[in-house]
Amino acid sequence: MGGLKTQHRNALPVPTRKPRSSRTGRATMADVATAAGVSAMTVSRALNRPDKVSEEVRARVAEASRRLGFVPSRLAAALATARSMTVTVLIPSLTNSVFIDVLAGIQETLSPHGYQPVIGVTGYTPEEEERVLRTQLASGPDGVILTGLDHTPATWDLLRSIPTPVVHTMDLAPDADDALTVGFSQFDAGHAVGRHLVERGRRRIGLIAGQLDPRTRQRCDGWRQALVEAGRHDPSLELMVPDSTSVALGAELLERMLAAHPDIDALFLCNDDLAQGALFHCARRSIAVPGRLALAGFNDLGGAAWTLPPLTTVATPRHAIGVEAAHLLLAAMNGRDDGPRSVDLGFRLMVRETT
Amino acid sequence: MGGLKTQHRNALPVPTRKPRSSRTGRATMADVATAAGVSAMTVSRALNRPDKVSEEVRARVAEASRRLGFVPSRLAAALATARSMTVTVLIPSLTNSVFIDVLAGIQETLSPHGYQPVIGVTGYTPEEEERVLRTQLASGPDGVILTGLDHTPATWDLLRSIPTPVVHTMDLAPDADDALTVGFSQFDAGHAVGRHLVERGRRRIGLIAGQLDPRTRQRCDGWRQALVEAGRHDPSLELMVPDSTSVALGAELLERMLAAHPDIDALFLCNDDLAQGALFHCARRSIAVPGRLALAGFNDLGGAAWTLPPLTTVATPRHAIGVEAAHLLLAAMNGRDDGPRSVDLGFRLMVRETT
DNA sequence: GCCCTTGGTGTTAGCGGTAACATCGAAACA
DNA sequence: TGTTTCGATGTTACCGCTAACACCAAGGGC
Numbered sequence: 001m002g003g004l005k006t007q008h009r010n011a012l013p014v015p016t017r018k019p020r021s022s023r024t025g026r027a028t029m030a031d032v033a034t035a036a037g038v039s040a041m042t043v044s045r046a047l048n049r050p051d052k053v054s055e056e057v058r059a060r061v062a063e064a065s066r067r068l069g070f071v072p073s074r075l076a077a078a079l080a081t082a083r084s085m086t087v088t089v090l091i092p093s094l095t096n097s098v099f100i101d102v103l104a105g106i107q108e109t110l111s112p113h114g115y116q117p118v119i120g121v122t123g124y125t126p127e128e129e130e131r132v133l134r135t136q137l138a139s140g141p142d143g144v145i146l147t148g149l150d151h152t153p154a155t156w157d158l159l160r161s162i163p164t165p166v167v168h169t170m171d172l173a174p175d176a177d178d179a180l181t182v183g184f185s186q187f188d189a190g191h192a193v194g195r196h197l198v199e200r201g202r203r204r205i206g207l208i209a210g211q212l213d214p215r216t217r218q219r220c221d222g223w224r225q226a227l228v229e230a231g232r233h234d235p236s237l238e239l240m241v242p243d244s245t246s247v248a249l250g251a252e253l254l255e256r257m258l259a260a261h262p263d264i265d266a267l268f269l270c271n272d273d274l275a276q277g278a279l280f281h282c283a284r285r286s287i288a289v290p291g292r293l294a295l296a297g298f299n300d301l302g303g304a305a306w307t308l309p310p311l312t313t314v315a316t317p318r319h320a321i322g323v324e325a326a327h328l329l330l331a332a333m334n335g336r337d338d339g340p341r342s343v344d345l346g347f348r349l350m351v352r353e354t355t
Numbered sequence: 356m357g358g359l360k361t362q363h364r365n366a367l368p369v370p371t372r373k374p375r376s377s378r379t380g381r382a383t384m385a386d387v388a389t390a391a392g393v394s395a396m397t398v399s400r401a402l403n404r405p406d407k408v409s410e411e412v413r414a415r416v417a418e419a420s421r422r423l424g425f426v427p428s429r430l431a432a433a434l435a436t437a438r439s440m441t442v443t444v445l446i447p448s449l450t451n452s453v454f455i456d457v458l459a460g461i462q463e464t465l466s467p468h469g470y471q472p473v474i475g476v477t478g479y480t481p482e483e484e485e486r487v488l489r490t491q492l493a494s495g496p497d498g499v500i501l502t503g504l505d506h507t508p509a510t511w512d513l514l515r516s517i518p519t520p521v522v523h524t525m526d527l528a529p530d531a532d533d534a535l536t537v538g539f540s541q542f543d544a545g546h547a548v549g550r551h552l553v554e555r556g557r558r559r560i561g562l563i564a565g566q567l568d569p570r571t572r573q574r575c576d577g578w579r580q581a582l583v584e585a586g587r588h589d590p591s592l593e594l595m596v597p598d599s600t601s602v603a604l605g606a607e608l609l610e611r612m613l614a615a616h617p618d619i620d621a622l623f624l625c626n627d628d629l630a631q632g633a634l635f636h637c638a639r640r641s642i643a644v645p646g647r648l649a650l651a652g653f654n655d656l657g658g659a660a661w662t663l664p665p666l667t668t669v670a671t672p673r674h675a676i677g678v679e680a681a682h683l684l685l686a687a688m689n690g691r692d693d694g695p696r697s698v699d700l701g702f703r704l705m706v707r708e709t710t
Numbered sequence: 711g712c713c714c715t716t717g718g719t720g721t722t723a724g725c726g727g728t729a730a731c732a733t734c735g736a737a738a739c740a
Numbered sequence: 741t742g743t744t745t746c747g748a749t750g751t752t753a754c755c756g757c758t759a760a761c762a763c764c765a766a767g768g769g770c
Contacts, residue, residue: 023755024518039720045718052719054719075430075434076756078757079755080725082725104450116494121466140379140428163379248661276661302602303628305602306602383726383727393750396750396751407747407749409748431726431728433755435728436728
């Protein structure tokens with residue numbers, strides 16, 4: 001009895017210098033230093049600023065490094081330098097290809113500069129965005145890229161309180177020096193579609209929208225204004241549901257719309273997948289497109305040019321937005337904070353055969 | 356003259372205790388400790404193991420924490436605990452929705468456990484994969500999820516040399532205790548399509564494939580064997596190109612195929628986007644599907660059920676693969692290494708109207 | 711020959727946390 | 741009432757790297 005407590009006190013206190021490697025089993029800079037017969041600092045220099053080290057030592061370090069399979073710990077470096085080489089990217093959803101395209105642009109641009117995008121998914125809600133941002137900030141990103149401008153007040157405060165540069169995408173800042181922004185005018189894009197349908201001589205022009213995030217709403221607003229301007233707006237022809245968009249939903253909503261308003265002769269669907277579903281429904285019901293019903297989509301997703309007939313839609317510069325956002329962020333992270341504050345990348349109305 | 360060098364030596368050495376916050380401007384644990392009148396360690400405990408701290412102190416710490424806007428540095432914690440709460444996920448491409456679906460499954464599963472997936476893009480080449488893996492390993496992930504089993508020998512060595520658990524997805528390990536694997540048999544899936552076309556009585560069955568990664572090849576192999584078994588294999592009906600798949604490519608390749616072999620009566624397209632392109636081409640050329648030509652795709656991507664006619668294809672459990680891979684990894688990261696080593700999630704032949 | 715550069719390298723002191731052990735008062739026990 | 745036990749808290753020593761400065765020999769200007 002008596003000695004049951006663990007008392008490792010006498011477990012050979014190890015002569016201060018560990019024999020090799022660390023707790024993780026991986027070689028550390030100190031190991032390489034010993035192996036190369038130099039100090040840790042010299043190893044660090046040999047790796048990060050080779051010009052500061054003699055040819056000969058550089059070679060010895062490289063050799064030892066290779067031999068030990070040394071991988072410098074970014075974590076330790078990040079802690080010591082206060083630069084994580086990491087960029088937080090928050091998007092509403094992973095399965096919406098719109099954001100993936102933006103992400104791809106960001107990734108391609110950041111990667112060559114050694115920055116690692118770290119993705120957070122916000123599920124389209126500002127509250128979740130705030131939560132995710134908070135946890136991500138804990139790992140000290142060097143930059144932040146957010147989707148949209150609809151953040152909670154607390155998020156805005158948070159963003160202002162950190163020294164980290166922030167870029168907002170997919171939308172345009174109302175006043176340009178409030179935030180770094182890269183996108184296009186969702187309102188104008190919706191307006192262009194509305195006007196296009198009007199110009200095609202359509203009189204009963206409807207709207208179908210899903211996934212009612214602020215950007216979708218702005219598109220709808222633009223469309224509405226175009227119709228109002230033409231004196232052809234009928235609020236009852238708007239069908240807006242919160243469900244996330246899909247081909248199936250497009251077909252279903254069109255059916256509903258036609259049941260209530262068989263006289264519509266044109267339709268703006270706020271996303272291409274809805275439009276494809278509508279197109280499918282028309283084919284099944286032998287509704288002539290664009291003869292009896294004109295259809296316009298949004299985003300110019302992959303298959304839009306390959307429907308029958310090819311879909312009129314709005315091409316959005318998703319990839320370019322990602323690239324430009326990353327460039328802006330890179331500039332800001334390097335202290336070059338002078339560039340334009342709000343970049344409008346525009347959009348293109350792709351008039352094809354459904355209108 | 357003389358004093359031009361910067362010699363801040365006498366810049367008031369600050370009384371050892373900095374007044375507040377650190378170099379980054381953010382509050383540190385020490386700041387909170389001071390504010391709450393306790394030691395840093397107690398703050399750490401109050402945050403990570405509240406039960407180890409008295410109710411009263413916990414409240415004081417929470418208060419101080421809130422007041423100072425304290426965000427604990429994950430970096431420092433990671434360095435101290437040797438756990439980064441990070442998982443490296445390597446996928447061939449961001450723009451291929453197949454991998455995004457897997458990724459989404461991973462993300463959803465890992466997130467609630469506090470793990471942060473960090474994505475690397477390998478561009479479909481094992482060499483780039485090795486490179487990306489190397490750099491990612493530098494930030495000490497707690498786990499790794501890779502796509503496929505085709506890694507460079509050096510990658511395999513690397514994986515073996517680290518203590519970090521690794522899961523491979525989208526494929527099945529030849530022998531189950533070699534690696535943790537979650538996927539389905541690409542070969543069998545291809546075989547099922549081949550047999551299906553044979554069973555439909557087709558005699559001149561062709562193949563169109565793009566993006567020739569190992570998984571695509573295995574599908575093709577399976578398909579080929581099915582035809583060989585039926586005595587209907589004609590190598591000249593295989594059209595395989597390295598280009599990445601797209602709707603446009605599908606249309607183009609079908610045209611080429613028909614030009615060379617107008618007598619084909621069935622076609623397996625190794626990805627749904629190719630199949631959609633082929634379908635489009637058939638519609639344009641008034642080729643009856645499935646009357647004159649049967650078409651089968653692969654993956655059951657979003658629009659497959661909504662083509663005209665609806666596309667026969669193979670539904671692959673992409674999301675489930677992500678979820679299961681994450682579960683396996685979580686188990687391994689927590690030391691529960693006992694689960695099944697190779698998980699076959701199967702596939703489903705979706706017979707629709709194009710065959 | 712003296713002093714100042716300069717380039718290469720080492721030393722020290724953290725970055726912001728946490729593991730492990732030490733300490734201490736009060737409750738529990740004998 | 742002395743001792744044990746235990747819960748709550750503090751101290752110390754790092755994790756692995758790098759900024760900043762110290763040091764030193766060789767070269768250059770006068």
